Amino acid sequence: MPFSERVTRLKSSLIREILAAAQRPKMMSFAGGLPAEAMLPKSEWSDMPRSIGQYGMSEGEPQLREAIAVQAQGLGIDCDASQVMIVSGSQQTLDLAAKLYIDKGTEILLEAPTYLAALQIFQLFGADCLTVPLLSDGPDLEALRQRLEQHSPSFAYLIPTFQNPSAVRYSENARDAVAALLDEFGVTLIEDEPYRELTFDGVSARPIAGRLKKASWIYTGTVSKTLMPGLRVGYLIATRDLFPHLLKLKQSADLHTNRVGQWQALQWIGSERYEQHLLELRSFYRTRRDAFEAALQRHFADLAEWNSPQGGLFFWLTLKDKLDTRRLLDRALAQNVAFMPGEPFFADPDDNPGYLRLNFSHIDPERLDEGLKRLAAVIRETQLSQAA
Amino acid sequence: MPFSERVTRLKSSLIREILAAAQRPKMMSFAGGLPAEAMLPKSEWSDMPRSIGQYGMSEGEPQLREAIAVQAQGLGIDCDASQVMIVSGSQQTLDLAAKLYIDKGTEILLEAPTYLAALQIFQLFGADCLTVPLLSDGPDLEALRQRLEQHSPSFAYLIPTFQNPSAVRYSENARDAVAALLDEFGVTLIEDEPYRELTFDGVSARPIAGRLKKASWIYTGTVSKTLMPGLRVGYLIATRDLFPHLLKLKQSADLHTNRVGQWQALQWIGSERYEQHLLELRSFYRTRRDAFEAALQRHFADLAEWNSPQGGLFFWLTLKDKLDTRRLLDRALAQNVAFMPGEPFFADPDDNPGYLRLNFSHIDPERLDEGLKRLAAVIRETQLSQAA
Structure with a gap:
């Protein structure tokens, strides 16, 4: 092993794999933290020296x-x-x-x-x-x-x-x-x-x-x-x-x-222009958050708890019945749904099962409901198979 | 000391100091490795998606x-x-x-x-x-x-x-x-x-x-x-x-x-455009190298030896009478001349005195001769004061 000792601590590429899968054409992704493409401002470059x-x-x-x-x-x-x-x-x-x-x-x-x-x-x-x-x-x-x-x-x-x-x-x-x-x-x-x-x-x-x-x-x-x-x-x-x-x-x-x-x-x-852009951004994301929360209420009310975010790009769900959410990934991806398991956000992942991070800013609003519905179904199935 | 052990090996900012000094308005700088400003190509940005x-x-x-x-x-x-x-x-x-x-x-x-x-x-x-x-x-x-x-x-x-x-x-x-x-x-x-x-x-x-x-x-x-x-x-x-x-x-x-x-x-x-730009760049720098070498011959023939560079941006001078070239810096900067001492290019600087790195690409050709003349004078004075 000619590498540094530090390299033994380079983490597996779970997150890279999720984000790569999230790029697939039909994927409904709640995984990344990407700004909405539609809200990237038009930039001018002609005056740059x-x-x-x-x-x-x-x-x-x-x-x-x-x-x-x-x-x-x-x-x-x-x-x-x-x-x-x-x-x-x-x-x-x-x-x-x-x-x-x-x-x-x-x-x-x-x-x-x-x-x-x-x-x-x-x-x-x-x-x-x-x-x-x-x-x-x-x-x-x-x-x-x-x-x-x-x-x-x-x-x-x-x-x-x-x-x-x-x-x-x-x-x-x-x-x-x-x-x-x-x-x-x-x-x-x-x-x-x-x-x-x-x-x-x-x-x-x-x-x-x-x-x-x-x-x-x-x-x-x-x-x-x-x-x-x-x-x-x-x-x-x-x-x-x-x-x-x-x-x-x-x-x-x-x-x-x-x-x-x-x-x-x-x-x-x-x-001034930046202030205006920020106003538009906040309004746009607030609307997406509200739609997301309504869909969550429809599909996750019995499965999880959450606080309504007052800013940022994510919902953080706490499952009522804990399970290692990394185990949901393969099934979810097979259903064309990508999300971020909660465990990797903890220094001791194995001791902290049962959380999901869901990004609400990036997904096409028309596919939001279907995506959350599928994800909820994957959780229910996995919990059932675990209980069995 | 709350920092990492690694920080004890962060080098002094000698080079940063030289490069900062080289920015002073009247400075004749042979110090950096900057491309010639005149050769930065005009770039178009309007098609960027x-x-x-x-x-x-x-x-x-x-x-x-x-x-x-x-x-x-x-x-x-x-x-x-x-x-x-x-x-x-x-x-x-x-x-x-x-x-x-x-x-x-x-x-x-x-x-x-x-x-x-x-x-x-x-x-x-x-x-x-x-x-x-x-x-x-x-x-x-x-x-x-x-x-x-x-x-x-x-x-x-x-x-x-x-x-x-x-x-x-x-x-x-x-x-x-x-x-x-x-x-x-x-x-x-x-x-x-x-x-x-x-x-x-x-x-x-x-x-x-x-x-x-x-x-x-x-x-x-x-x-x-x-x-x-x-x-x-x-x-x-x-x-x-x-x-x-x-x-x-x-x-x-x-x-x-x-x-x-x-x-x-x-x-x-x-x-095609890049190939054309590279041709112009080579020709431009070749001309600067030739002018630089002619000026070196005028002022450094008795002081140093060098090989004519067939590419790149630098002359590397070996002084005939070795001295720690870091000792030249204060005097040179006071004369509005910046250069790079050779010692920091060695893992064991103190064992390798007597080299100078001179950049030939950046200096205004009209000030080249004066700059090298002053630098040669600083070396002569320092060698004399060392011998005394």
């Missing part, structure tokens, strides 16, 4: 960094443009954070469930994952205090606003309490907010990074959910003690983020 | 992978599109390779000198660097055999065509001999070829990857030196045993490469 073709700065384009700092200040994050770095999508922030913090056996703190691609990269680097159960309005604060008293995690990775997969949005109280605990124990926060702007009730809560008084933090966002994921333009904002290290890690990863996508993002962020 | 804004595949755009496979087959590399992955510039290939192979203490084999950003990422992951001296037509083959007999490096990282920094192009014999040795000892090859197309004498030699019979390999290229570095579009081609691992590592690093840049690259690769 030729000099954008040249190498750029590892930090990112100065004007874009400035625009993102202004936006973040508006959310109550105390920062300036020198703390902003443009990255190749939010996922890269997680890669840089893993490099900055994680050796084999390094303890880190995560929500349960949490974003599965974060789990993958953190575990690839050898992290030892401590978890705190996520309740309907934030983490279990008792459990959080206990973990912090008994361990010294290198960072806490949290997704406080419309979490992927659970759609949970932390309450004001939860945000304050989490900030106070991280300050008390001096634990660095990594706050991941790809879905913040996709709010359906208009409520906006200040990021936890803006509530910290002492602890270091990395705040990360992206234009992937609101503009065009194909640009691969995300950003991180970090406290001054962390930024120089992250910058060197960015440079060694890919020199800098593509300037063409950065230029396009700059045409939108902070503009 | 809106769907390019959506998420794409981790492997890259199918048509672009196909075009790159065809190009590679033309160079004598036995491959098909399924072995091609689009990455965010060549640097990302090095990051993925580091993740795939390097634990702390993993032995790898490098040329001396070698590309400094490769050295940085490999050392960041904890590699133990074995080196083979580079002669004018390839590596010292005796030394290479000796290293392979006495060690088991996880891979050999080589830049056989117009190496950065030395401009060395391996001879046909050297290519065959290196391939035979890697096959004999079963050592994986990473072959980095950003400069292949920038040839001034029209000679094209088959890549070493195309000469291997048994050993695994990763071949890596980019459009950064021939089209637009700001696109951040590079590619790797790998043997089938390596590709699936590299693909998972790519997915966990940034999901996929930006599709906007990929779309633009596809408009060029394999086209």
Whole structure:
């Protein structure tokens, strides 16, 4: 075995397989987190200067960094443009954070469930994952205090606003309490907010990074959910003690983020046109959520429980009769239905059966009802065969 | 210290500092490896479909992978599109390779000198660097055999065509001999070829990857030196045993490469227009090289020796009286001249004083003579003050 020890922790390609299957022509997919194709805005490129073709700065384009700092200040994050770095999508922030913090056996703190691609990269680097159960309005604060008293995690990775997969949005109280605990124990926060702007009730809560008084933090966002994921333009904002290290890690990863996508993002962020686009997006997704929930009521009322998401792209279902939802996959795919099993969103998948993540933004509304009906039937059949 | 052990190996930002200084308005810079601004082609964007804004595949755009496979087959590399992955510039290939192979203490084999950003990422992951001296037509083959007999490096990282920094192009014999040795000892090859197309004498030699019979390999290229570095579009081609691992590592690093840049690259690769652009580029850089060499003859004939580069973007100077060229930097920058000291291109910088890397592609021809004159004066002064 000539490979690194780390490669033994490269996860199987279950998710890649699901997403590949989801591309098949007749498939009804609740699996991915793709924005609706119809809502990709028309982009203009004719004014882009030729000099954008040249190498750029590892930090990112100065004007874009400035625009993102202004936006973040508006959310109550105390920062300036020198703390902003443009990255190749939010996922890269997680890669840089893993490099900055994680050796084999390094303890880190995560929500349960949490974003599965974060789990993958953190575990690839050898992290030892401590978890705190996520309740309907934030983490279990008792459990959080206990973990912090008994361990010294290198960072806490949290997704406080419309979490992927659970759609949970932390309450004001939860945000304050989490900030106070991280300050008390001096634990660095990594706050991941790809879905913040996709709010359906208009409520906006200040990021936890803006509530910290002492602890270091990395705040990360992206234009992937609101503009065009194909640009691969995300950003991180970090406290001054962390930024120089992250910058060197960015440079060694890919020199800098593509300037063409950065230029396009700059045409939108902070503009009137972008605000208008966000309004349309929220309205479009709210309508899809409502239709999805109505169909769920028809087919899943006896099978599962869920909270109605106030933002983001997902319903998170808790089955009333637990079963390993990975076992549903083959049968569902054979019925041309793709979904995401809940287990891979947990650091300890086998101990957490019985959840499904269903994306409501991407599926053709005309096929929604049929898709959920088939999925419900697959669950019923599997539960019956399990009981037998 | 809450960071990973790896971070203790993050290099000082000497190079970042030089490149930042090189941006100052009056600076005459021989430091970077930037393409000439005047040679960035005009790019058209109006035909790009809106769907390019959506998420794409981790492997890259199918048509672009196909075009790159065809190009590679033309160079004598036995491959098909399924072995091609689009990455965010060549640097990302090095990051993925580091993740795939390097634990702390993993032995790898490098040329001396070698590309400094490769050295940085490999050392960041904890590699133990074995080196083979580079002669004018390839590596010292005796030394290479000796290293392979006495060690088991996880891979050999080589830049056989117009190496950065030395401009060395391996001879046909050297290519065959290196391939035979890697096959004999079963050592994986990473072959980095950003400069292949920038040839001034029209000679094209088959890549070493195309000469291997048994050993695994990763071949890596980019459009950064021939089209637009700001696109951040590079590619790797790998043997089938390596590709699936590299693909998972790519997915966990940034999901996929930006599709906007990929779309633009596809408009060029394999086209008549691209061939025409490459002809113009070669002619432009050949002229700059000739002018540079004439100025070198005027100011450096008594100070240094060099080989005339047959491609690429650099002259590599060997000082007749050795000194640590990092000591020249402050004085040179004060004279508004930026250059790259040779030491950071070696795994053991302190043991390799007396080299300078000078970029000839970027500087305004009208300031070339003055820049080299000032740099020569700085060297003379420093040598005098050292002798005193």
